[in-house]
Amino acid sequence: MTAPVRRAGVFALICTxxxxxxxxxxxxxxxxxxxxxxxAYVVTDGPIFELLAYPGDYEDSxxxxxxxxxxxxxxLGLMATAASMPVAVFVGTLLLVGFGNLGEQLVRLxxxxxxxxxxxxCLAGTAAAVVGQTISHSLASNVVASIMPNVIFLAASGAFLAALLRDVLLRSDDPIVVLSVGLLLWLLAELEPSIGEWEILVALAVTIALGYASYHLETASIAGMLTGILLGLLTIVLGDYRWxxxxxxxxxxxxxxxxxRYERKEALGVAEDNNGARGSGNVxxxxxxxxVAVLGYAASDAGFLPWDPVLLLFAFAGSIATAMSDTLSSEIGSVFETPRLITTLEPVEPGTDGGVTWQGELAGIAGAAVVAGIAYGLFPDVGSTGVAIIVAAGIVGMTVDSLLGATLEGTMLGNQGVNFLATLSGALISAVLVLTFPVIA
Known part of the structure; x- marks a missing residue:
């Protein structure tokens, strides 16, 4: 047994x-x-120190x-005893991180x-979290069978978030992972989603299969895959399959x-890094x-927020329409050599932030129309007026992205910050238009 496995075993025991x-x-x-x-404070050297020390621990012994x-x-324990965090979430979180790490180290052999x-x-962490939550609920005299779907949902959601954070952070940042997972699971537990056992298993199968397919096709990195799986799972459980x-x-x-035309983009110097695989930041x-719109929808549906859930549905669709419009306009428009800066319409080099082409603009409008069409076909609340609102939100969001790219990107904002503000603008425009025009009865 190697030192990393022994260390992981000790940490798993501590979590127990x-x-x-x-x-x-x-x-x-x-x-x-x-x-x-x-x-831990007293031990400053010797075999126990060598076993448990992170690289940064050696400087101060x-x-x-x-x-x-x-x-x-x-x-987390204080939140579980002095606040309203369920004890099952506290126990499940610690067991998830501890035994998830042990499972990873064993497979690494x-x-x-x-x-x-x-x-x-993810597998070891989910299993450990399910066991920990089940024990906690049974000791609290809860009917375990009736809450098992939510137990599995919380365990799997926490495992994907923990795996994602561990992929983008350092292994010594596990305290951040513990707190982040615990807070997420506390929020999800408060929402009390109503799902069945088979529903959560099917949702896991669907999201994992699609996430792995994106990784296998090299359209997403591991971090991007994990982010997509987590987002998909939360969207299915807190919204539904239409969302x-x-x-x-x-x-x-x-x-x-x-x-x-990836080779063409590479030649122009505008291709996405990592062979086009998108990471967690991009996702x-x-x-x-x-x-956030999905979480808000679940919270309003549960009575925690006073907003009409349909309003959050349109905010969700508007943000996705913006993301689709911006992505298609960039990826398709970038293969043409004569982009113009959106603020001055002067010709600029391909890949210049804020550069647009008429081909890219058309592709972006088509992307927003695709999202609006899907929403129209799936949601009764999205009529013809709703389609126009979603398309308009996508176009406005795409334009905001280009304007921010031409003015603030590279100085005050990074690419992911621009994407976030653009999708936020699309969501807000969609919500404002819904309140302005008679979409919600």
Whole structure:
């Protein structure tokens, strides 16, 4: 057994102590955490230090990695005992991160393939979180069978988020992973989505299959794949498959458009890096607003927000229409050699931020129309007026993206920031138009 596996095993054991809270109460849990923190502070060298130390711990001969990890668990424990975070979320989060890491390290003994290791982390983390939540609910005298679909949903969502964060952060940043996963699962638990056991299993199968397909086709990196899976799962469970169909239309068509005349884009120097595979930043820049709209829809549907859920549906569609319009206008318009700066209409070099072509503009309008058409076919609330609103939102958002690219990108904003603000503008325009015109009865 290698040192990384032994280290992961110790951390998994430490995470198991979180079960002391539902088993024996918060005081016992606090005493165990205090004992571990004291031991981590006292141990400054020797085999135990070598086993548990992160690379940055050697400079001061202190197990800061372990200390901050335990403190992140203590912070969640305080939320579970002093606030309204469910104890099951606290336990499930710690077991997820600890045993997910152990599963990944065990698989690493056999293969260095990143996608396999990430899969092992998600599988082991999900299983551990399900077990932890189930034990916590049973000790609280909850009917486990009736809440099992939500238990699986929370466990899987947390595992994908944790895997994503671990892919883009350092391994020593696990305290950030613990807190981020715990807060997300707390939010999702409060929304109390109503799903069946087979529904969540089918949703997982669909999103994982499509996510892996995007990775295999090299339209997404591992981080992009994980982001897409998480977004898809949340969209299906908190919205439904109709919302997912709108979302996946962007990922599918937008991803394929990246491959459109890729050699030509490489020759012009405007091709996406990593052979066109989109990472988590690109996916989130284009879909973060849509995710917020889905969460807002679930919250308003549950009575936490006073907004009409249909308003958030149009905000969602407007943001996706913007993302589709912008992606198609960039990926198709970039192969033409005579773009013009949107602010002055002067000719600029291909790839210049804010440069547009008439071919790209037409492609962007067509992309918004595709999203509007899908929404029209799936949602009764989207009539002919709704189609016009979604197309208009996509065009406005695409234009905002070009204007920001010509004025602020590269100085005050990065590409992902521009994408986020553009999709936000598309969502807001869609919502404002819905309130202005008689779409909502």
């Amino acid at each position: 102590f979180s079960l002391a809270v539902p088993l024996f109460g918060p005081r016992v849990g606090a005493a165990l955490a205090g004992g571990i923190l004291l031991a 202190r197990l800061y990695g372990l200390i901050t990890f335990v403190l992140s668990g203590v912070a 056999r293969t260095e393939r990143s996608v396999v290791r990430v899969g092992a982390f 997912f169909a709108v979302l996946i239309s962007f990922f599918a068509i937008g991803g394929l458009s990246t491959k459109f 989130l820049g284009n879909a973060a607003v849509a995710l």
